[in-house]
Amino acid sequence: MDDVLTETVPTDDLKRFEKVYHEQLYKNDVTPKAQFEYAWCLVRSKYPADIKKGIVLLQELYKSHDEGQRDYLYYLAIGNARIKEYSKALSYVRAFLSIEPGNQQVISLESTIKKKMDKEGLVGMAMAGGVVLAVGALVGLGMAVASKKS
Amino acid sequence: MSAGPYNYSYIFKYIIIGDMGVGKSCLLHQFTEKKFMSDCPHTIGVEFGTRIIEVAGKKIKLQIWDTAGQERFRAVTRSYYRGAAGALMVYDITRRSTYNHLSSWLTDTRNLTNPNTVIFLIGNKCDLEGQRDVTYEEAKQFADENGLMFVEASAKTGQNVEEAFLETARKIYQSIQDGRLDLYAADSGVQHKPSQPGRNTLTNDQQSNKDNCAC
Ligand SMILES: Nc1nc2c(ncn2[C@@H]2O[C@H](COP(=O)(O)OP(=O)(O)OP(=O)(O)O)[C@@H](O)[C@H]2O)c(=O)[nH]1
Numbered sequence: 001m002d003d004v005l006t007e008t009v010p011t012d013d014l015k016r017f018e019k020v021y022h023e024q025l026y027k028n029d030v031t032p033k034a035q036f037e038y039a040w041c042l043v044r045s046k047y048p049a050d051i052k053k054g055i056v057l058l059q060e061l062y063k064s065h066d067e068g069q070r071d072y073l074y075y076l077a078i079g080n081a082r083i084k085e086y087s088k089a090l091s092y093v094r095a096f097l098s099i100e101p102g103n104q105q106v107i108s109l110e111s112t113i114k115k116k117m118d119k120e121g122l123v124g125m126a127m128a129g130g131v132v133l134a135v136g137a138l139v140g141l142g143m144a145v146a147s148k149k150s
Numbered sequence: 151m152s153a154g155p156y157n158y159s160y161i162f163k164y165i166i167i168g169d170m171g172v173g174k175s176c177l178l179h180q181f182t183e184k185k186f187m188s189d190c191p192h193t194i195g196v197e198f199g200t201r202i203i204e205v206a207g208k209k210i211k212l213q214i215w216d217t218a219g220q221e222r223f224r225a226v227t228r229s230y231y232r233g234a235a236g237a238l239m240v241y242d243i244t245r246r247s248t249y250n251h252l253s254s255w256l257t258d259t260r261n262l263t264n265p266n267t268v269i270f271l272i273g274n275k276c277d278l279e280g281q282r283d284v285t286y287e288e289a290k291q292f293a294d295e296n297g298l299m300f301v302e303a304s305a306k307t308g309q310n311v312e313e314a315f316l317e318t319a320r321k322i323y324q325s326i327q328d329g330r331l332d333l334y335a336a337d338s339g340v341q342h343k344p345s346q347p348g349r350n351t352l353t354n355d356q357q358s359n360k361d362n363c364a365c
């Protein structure tokens with residue numbers, strides 16, 4: 001079932017935005033627009049390596065380009081959730097909500113992420129370990145993620 | 151409800167498009183939650199919503215992609231048009247510029263979707279009669295000339311919101327019944343989920359495991 005964490009970018013779209021980005025990179029003149037469009041496609045790839053690349057590009061933008069901050073935070077949360085870096089994903093969600101509390105789109109992203117964790121048994125594991133899942137209790141969650149991976 | 155592996159028989163993919171601020175997200179929210187958001191921030195990229203409806207006794211899951219109208223998202227949101235069975239194209243009856251841009255939205259939609267995609271034009275914010283900037287008649291004429299379905303609606307009062315989403319589904323369902331819409335074409339925007347296990351195709355079988363745990 002498709003949702004914002006599972007839908008994937010059509011390959012030719014990814015290629016098209018990649019080309020624009022690389023042309024600008026070659027001329028040493030990358031616009032935030034081209035970088036964002038490419039990163040947005042990358043974080044929707046089915047390959048984790050692409051998603052990680054997208055995250056790096058978004059982090060760069062987040063530091064260097066003030067205007068699109070909310071866009072970058074949102075897609076940083078999505079990218080991280082897609083590679084199962086849930087504690088990072090949720091920290092981006094919280095950073096966003098601290099600036100714009102009550103944003104429905106981001107609140108619904110948060111619940112989609114939590115449902116996904118639930119399905120993978122991560123929330124349950126954290127609970128079973130006696131860790132209260134609340135804001136600030138993410139250390140426990142991080143451990144749950146780590147132990148699931150190993 | 152059928153006793154099959156799904157509580158719905160079809161999935162229809164919709165997109166909602168139109169200028170920023172015309173009320174796309176509010177229409178989606180009104181349709182899925184029956185609530186109005188009076189202070190809704192601009193959408194980032196795309197938002198997603200679902201609701202199960204019934205057409206001709208069949209349960210249909212609508213999978214709705216609400217696109218951001220702000221210019222900087224335009225290039226990438228186009229990739230969501232592909233494979234849409236329905237497109238809700240929205241303008242704001244109190245802002246003529248949003249109406250004037252419809253032909254460019256329509257061109258995009260026609261270029262990026264398939265000939266069977268049902269396009270439904272919505273003139274939103276019809277509760278603001280006093281600020282009207284586009285008459286019903288001219289929009290109706292535009293819709294007729296371009297073969298679009300059309301209503302004026304209000305995401306605030308809920309007027310005609312259900313109608314727009316449901317009518318689109320009925321029209322899509324009709325194309326399936328008529329055999330115009332090929333269920334198994336990759337870009338049809340429709341997936342069939344047979345509820346009798348005996349009639350499952352291979353692809354549906356494979357998907358059923360995945361979907362079962364989703365609910
Ligand atoms: N009076 C009235 N206001 C509405 C209606 N629909 C939306 N609004 C208001 O219009 C503003 C914009 O609505 P949105 O749903 O965010 O618009 P959008 O088309 O999703 O905008 P983008 O996400 O930027 O593309 C919000 O402040 C809403 O409260 C309506 O039917 N009537």
Ligand SMILES: [Mg+2]
Nearest residue numbers: 174175192193
């Ligand atoms: Mg919106």
